Amino acid sequence: MVKIGISMHTVEKLVRIDNTMKTPWFNYPSFNWHKKKAIVIGGGVAGCQSAWHLLQTGWQVTVIERHKKLAMEASGNLAGAIMPKMTAVPSLGEDFYSESFNYTLTQLAQLKSAEKQVQHELCGVLQLAHSPREEKRWNALQQRNFPDDFLQSLDVEKTEQCSGISSPYKSTYFPQGGWISPASFCQALIDHSNCEVLLHSEALQLTQDQQQWQVIDAYHQILAEAEVVIIANGKDLNQFEQTKDLPVMPVRGQTSQACTTSASDKLQTIIGHEGYLTPAVNGLHIFGATFERNNNQAVMNPQADAINQQQLHKYLPDFYNSLGEIKSSHVAIRMTTPDRFPYAGGVIDQAHYQRDYADIHQGKHWKKYPIGQYLQGLFVLAGLGSRGLTTGGYCASHLVNIINGNPLESKILNALHAGRFMIRRLKTNTLQGM
Numbered sequence: 001m002v003k004i005g006i007s008m009h010t011v012e013k014l015v016r017i018d019n020t021m022k023t024p025w026f027n028y029p030s031f032n033w034h035k036k037k038a039i040v041i042g043g044g045v046a047g048c049q050s051a052w053h054l055l056q057t058g059w060q061v062t063v064i065e066r067h068k069k070l071a072m073e074a075s076g077n078l079a080g081a082i083m084p085k086m087t088a089v090p091s092l093g094e095d096f097y098s099e100s101f102n103y104t105l106t107q108l109a110q111l112k113s114a115e116k117q118v119q120h121e122l123c124g125v126l127q128l129a130h131s132p133r134e135e136k137r138w139n140a141l142q143q144r145n146f147p148d149d150f151l152q153s154l155d156v157e158k159t160e161q162c163s164g165i166s167s168p169y170k171s172t173y174f175p176q177g178g179w180i181s182p183a184s185f186c187q188a189l190i191d192h193s194n195c196e197v198l199l200h201s202e203a204l205q206l207t208q209d210q211q212q213w214q215v216i217d218a219y220h221q222i223l224a225e226a227e228v229v230i231i232a233n234g235k236d237l238n239q240f241e242q243t244k245d246l247p248v249m250p251v252r253g254q255t256s257q258a259c260t261t262s263a264s265d266k267l268q269t270i271i272g273h274e275g276y277l278t279p280a281v282n283g284l285h286i287f288g289a290t291f292e293r294n295n296n297q298a299v300m301n302p303q304a305d306a307i308n309q310q311q312l313h314k315y316l317p318d319f320y321n322s323l324g325e326i327k328s329s330h331v332a333i334r335m336t337t338p339d340r341f342p343y344a345g346g347v348i349d350q351a352h353y354q355r356d357y358a359d360i361h362q363g364k365h366w367k368k369y370p371i372g373q374y375l376q377g378l379f380v381l382a383g384l385g386s387r388g389l390t391t392g393g394y395c396a397s398h399l400v401n402i403i404n405g406n407p408l409e410s411k412i413l414n415a416l417h418a419g420r421f422m423i424r425r426l427k428t429n430t431l432q433g434m
């Protein structure tokens, strides 16, 4: 089991799933794989994290990617931020993001000690208190006395000292945060002798024969065959018959980039406002990104750069005026889910769920329900939204624990379950007619 980065505090809270628990629909059976051989569809952060966690636990992995390189879509940004997402009061979301953040830091240290090259810099992240809502959050977080190496509440002067540039706002500082190049991250994760990567290979269909999944391409050829398949195909999650009903929401995001100048080069940290801004990465500052909901057209748009520039000018006018030439950087679709938690788990057998849990809206607490039925050997890691660089590893660790028969009971595991929206509809008896 890959348990890196999960704090001792959390490990102590976690217990092996007991099938008699009250949420049998979120439980998993023990699997008995004949061979530790798996296919991962998608060569972005979700797919490469899935591959890494499988490889660490002795699996042979084939990654299928339709482009000529890994990390060409949502994971194709030049640099993204690694940081937690805090809420004013403790919440499941906050736990998820902080556990994910710690997990990724530990994983990066592990990759470094294995001499894998990941272009990144843990230069610290400052989240500006740039609006009344952010001020409120700043005040609430200040009261909560976090350890200094995790979070500090800085006044305006300290924010300026820490960032190296002038700022009109105070900030919340995450000293261990920073930026990462997702493409180099992906490459490092799959760099293993037991990992095969099929580029220029597009999966169009999944069929199953005698416990083996076949991944079929446009020419009706079998691209790969294995007992276990993880679907990690980002914005196209609904393309397969088996995952077509999973609720998703596309959010288009475009970043811009600006050449550094001697003045802008003084920026030492990532800065978050409505979007984010990096210090110099290969002579460029990356900033943005736009959030265009229900837009799944990943096409570069000059208007999006104008929005990114207006935002940066609004919050950091001096810094904005110090920048060199600005142009578009990257555009992609962040695939997210209605409750913003990713999907990490088994693909449910919908017919079984509808039949086995048809009466759970009646609240029969005494009734013993069977545990969840899944499409044998089919798993998903998707819906990473706008934080997948930070959360992908933690989600993949949960997923691979499930596959290896060690699912850890936790509220987070249930929150990531791919059947949760169906269960909500069954509980509210609103499945019919949808």
Ligand SMILES: Cc1cc2nc3c(=O)[nH]c(=O)nc-3n(C[C@H](O)[C@H](O)[C@H](O)COP(=O)(O)OP(=O)(O)OC[C@H]3O[C@@H](n4cnc5c(N)ncnc54)[C@H](O)[C@@H]3O)c2cc1C
Residues within 6 Å of the ligand: 041, 042, 043, 044, 045, 046, 047, 064, 065, 066, 067, 070, 071, 072, 073, 074, 075, 076, 077, 079, 080, 081, 082, 182, 201, 202, 203, 204, 232, 233, 234, 235, 236, 239, 252, 253, 254, 255, 276, 289, 330, 331, 332, 333, 334, 381, 382, 383, 384, 385, 386, 387, 388, 389, 390, 391
């Ligand atoms: C503009 C922008 C800025 C962001 N900034 C940050 C940030 O600062 N911090 C952060 O943590 N996160 C950030 N994110 C989010 C993060 O990048 C995503 O959550 C993450 O990259 C999603 O990874 P993924 O593997 O699910 O999707 P993708 O990277 O899109 O990977 C899916 C892969 O599957 C392949 N594929 C799809 N269908 C098939 C098929 N049928 N056959 C073969 N291959 C297929 C695709 O080609 C693609 O390579 C940002 C996202 C965007 C768009």
